[in-house]
Amino acid sequence: MPLEIVRNDITRMAVDAIVNAANETLLGGGGVDGAIHRAAGPRLLEECRTLNGCETGQAKITRGYDLPCQYVIHTVGPVWKGGEHGERALLASCYKSALALAKEYRCETVAFPLISTGVYGYPKAEAMQVAVDEISRFLLENDMTVYIVVFTRESVDMAGKLFKEVVAYIDDVYVAEHYEADREARRSARVDRAPANGLFRRPHREDTARNETIFADSAMPAPRANLDEMLAHVDESFSQMLLRKIDEKGITDAECYKRANVDRRLFNKIKNNPAYRPGKQTALAFAIALQLSMRETTELLMKAGYALSHSNKEDIVIEYCILNGNYDLIEINQVLFRLDLQPLGY
Ligand code: ADP
Numbered sequence: 001m002p003l004e005i006v007r008n009d010i011t012r013m014a015v016d017a018i019v020n021a022a023n024e025t026l027l028g029g030g031g032v033d034g035a036i037h038r039a040a041g042p043r044l045l046e047e048c049r050t051l052n053g054c055e056t057g058q059a060k061i062t063r064g065y066d067l068p069c070q071y072v073i074h075t076v077g078p079v080w081k082g083g084e085h086g087e088r089a090l091l092a093s094c095y096k097s098a099l100a101l102a103k104e105y106r107c108e109t110v111a112f113p114l115i116s117t118g119v120y121g122y123p124k125a126e127a128m129q130v131a132v133d134e135i136s137r138f139l140l141e142n143d144m145t146v147y148i149v150v151f152t153r154e155s156v157d158m159a160g161k162l163f164k165e166v167v168a169y170i171d172d173v174y175v176a177e178h179y180e181a182d183r184e185a186r187r188s189a190r191v192d193r194a195p196a197n198g199l200f201r202r203p204h205r206e207d208t209a210r211n212e213t214i215f216a217d218s219a220m221p222a223p224r225a226n227l228d229e230m231l232a233h234v235d236e237s238f239s240q241m242l243l244r245k246i247d248e249k250g251i252t253d254a255e256c257y258k259r260a261n262v263d264r265r266l267f268n269k270i271k272n273n274p275a276y277r278p279g280k281q282t283a284l285a286f287a288i289a290l291q292l293s294m295r296e297t298t299e300l301l302m303k304a305g306y307a308l309s310h311s312n313k314e315d316i317v318i319e320y321c322i323l324n325g326n327y328d329l330i331e332i333n334q335v336l337f338r339l340d341l342q343p344l345g346y
Contacts (some may be wrong), residue, residue: 001261015179016069019059061105067295080120094116095130101273112146135148281346
């Protein structure tokens with residue numbers, strides 16, 4: 001997945017480069033800087049001494065020494081002074097400079113901490129927004145997997161409005177369905193309410209004699225002469241529907257997989273193999289990227305053998321976002337992350 005938010009200690013990330021939230025001396029400090037120097041060993045400090053420091057918003061690169069990564073990219077975030085002192089532009093510049101260096105050194109995987117959000121005092125939600133904006137912009141033009149590594153759950157207090165709405169929706173839909181005392185009553189009420197799509201049609205009283213055949217009547221296709229004939233009528237596959245929808249929406253393949261936060265290689269695999277079955281999170285990511293309606297989303301998922309269910313919190317989050325026209329995948333992933341649910345994409 002090109003952009004992923006993970007909870008981890010950045011010194012454990014086995015990536016090509018990790019980014020250090022350093023200070024202007026580059027000679028080590030507290031927080032993530034101290035942790036990186038401790039894990040890398042004294043040779044890191046030796047190399048840092050040769051760099052003559054670094055200006056705020058800029059970045060410099062060293063080797064990773066005893067760390068599991070190959071490089072450390074040191075960048076100096078701004079100290080938060082209330083937000084009116086160019087902090088946002090400087091923080092954005094940290095991400096830009098670090099990513100440019102990572103690209104120059106041909107890194108395929110890079111991990112960032114939330115720069116400036118420790119002793120430098122940048123508000124975490126705003127810092128996360130800057131990180132996501134800058135990294136997303138970079139990924140539109142470049143192939144790389146970028147991790148934002150957060151240390152604690154509190155670090156991810158972002159996506160405030162959408163998060164609160166989604167939590168309220170989950171309470172309505174999921175909690176009600178799972179913990180309501182009178183479950184039986186609810187179940188029959190649901191059958192009553194369900195759309196008349198055949199599958200859940202409630203029998204009329206006069207139908208009683210035919211009760212057992214309701215599913216067969218309405219949901220199953222009429223029997224065909226033989227299996228060969230049925231196999232000759234296989235429906236459009238996931239891959240074919242995906243490509244058709246991309247054309248219908250008038251977007252390019254690249255726009256689609258970037259919006260879906262899906263790796264180009266995986267997209268090509270799907271594109272070149274009509275029978276390819278992606279994971280559910282990948283299928284959903286494409287539905288979001290293509291801004292599909294609920295009906296279209298259900299259809300696309302079905303092509304890959306999946307369904308949306310109210311027994312599953314991830315599905316409820318996605319349903320809420322689609323019903324409310326929120327197709328910002330990164331924002332949706334932030335909400336999923338905060339809820340400890342699986343993000344979309346690959
Ligand atoms: P700054 O001086 O730029 O504010 P800090 O190191 O004080 O840098 O904090 C930056 C962020 O890094 C904080 O959100 C902090 O929680 C986080 N952090 C601290 N240690 C680690 C670690 N080992 N891995 C990932 N993140 C960390």
